[in-house]
Amino acid sequence: MKTTNNISELREQINTWRKQGLKIAFVPTMGNLHAGHISLVTHAHQYADKIVASIFVNPMQFGANEDIDKYPRTMAADQEKLQAAGTNLLFTPTPDIIYPKGLDKQTYVDVPNVSAGYCGESRPGHFRGVSTIVCKLFNIVQPDVACFGLKDYQQVQVIQTMVEDLSMPINIIPVATVREASGLALSSRNGYLTTAEKKIAPALHRHLQWLAQEIQTNNDFIGLAKQAADFINKAGMRTDYIHICHARTLNPANKDDKELVILAAAHCGKARLIDNLQVQL
Numbered sequence: 001m002k003t004t005n006n007i008s009e010l011r012e013q014i015n016t017w018r019k020q021g022l023k024i025a026f027v028p029t030m031g032n033l034h035a036g037h038i039s040l041v042t043h044a045h046q047y048a049d050k051i052v053a054s055i056f057v058n059p060m061q062f063g064a065n066e067d068i069d070k071y072p073r074t075m076a077a078d079q080e081k082l083q084a085a086g087t088n089l090l091f092t093p094t095p096d097i098i099y100p101k102g103l104d105k106q107t108y109v110d111v112p113n114v115s116a117g118y119c120g121e122s123r124p125g126h127f128r129g130v131s132t133i134v135c136k137l138f139n140i141v142q143p144d145v146a147c148f149g150l151k152d153y154q155q156v157q158v159i160q161t162m163v164e165d166l167s168m169p170i171n172i173i174p175v176a177t178v179r180e181a182s183g184l185a186l187s188s189r190n191g192y193l194t195t196a197e198k199k200i201a202p203a204l205h206r207h208l209q210w211l212a213q214e215i216q217t218n219n220d221f222i223g224l225a226k227q228a229a230d231f232i233n234k235a236g237m238r239t240d241y242i243h244i245c246h247a248r249t250l251n252p253a254n255k256d257d258k259e260l261v262i263l264a265a266a267h268c269g270k271a272r273l274i275d276n277l278q279v280q281l
């Protein structure tokens with residue numbers, strides 16, 4: 001696996017592959033890789049001949065109260081994992097390469113509606129940062145397909161909407177969440193959990209499953225979501241939000257909707273965990 005932080009070098013390699021008629025899949029990450037990220041690479045092999053990954057801790061998607069310097073950087077271990085999973089090319093740019101004029105002067109992409117609520121409300125500016133970096137990386141790599149984990153369900157909808165709205169010729173592949181045996185979704189943030197909190201955290205997924213079961217026979221979506229939040233709080237977490245939504249628009253679900261998603265975020269000690277469950281009625 002070749003690693004480069006140079007845009008021209010990256011493009012040269014990708015152009016060579018394109019001239020050979022090869023298909024390119026892209027897996028963007030912020031590093032600190034776990035089995036969830038690696039399953040994106042494994043998945044990508046089904047759709048393309050060459051896999052390009054990126055590691056870039058994107059300052060634009062961190063809020064003023066979120067400490068980007070504390071974000072774990074594990075480059076050597078990440079490179080080993082990506083190589084073992086069959087990644088062909090790794091792009092590792094620095095902020096001055098991606099945002100040479102600085103964040104204040106950077107053109108940005110804002111995806112309306114799907115970016116607005118839930119994590120968009122709790123983390124103002126977060127999805128603008130995500131859509132801008134993903135748009136920029138897409139323009140640099142120009143992949144045929146790109147894989148994103150469904151643990152970040154709202155992020156996948158934001159990116160899918162951006163690709164549709166801006167007519168980007170890229171197939172977005174959503175990949176199922178990888179979970180521990182306890183049900184806890186794998187996340188870089190799980191590293192912030194103490195041993196005691198690791199026992200509490202699976203309550204989030206457990207109560208989403210409870211809620212998914214309840215809404216099969218009861219369409220009091222608001223009342224049931226509130227009950228689930230109470231359960232999660234009683235288990236020792238602090239619910240940020242839990243909502244039952246239309247799976248594509250992310251609008252609050254109404255009783256005629258059949259394709260739903262339950263979106264949730266909850267604090268467990270220092271970690272803010274997110275999770276979701278898709279439900280078909």
Ligand code: PAF
Binds near residue numbers: 028130152155
């Ligand atoms: O999901 C992530 O790791 C990031 O939000 C992404 C998509 C790599 C953009 O920085």
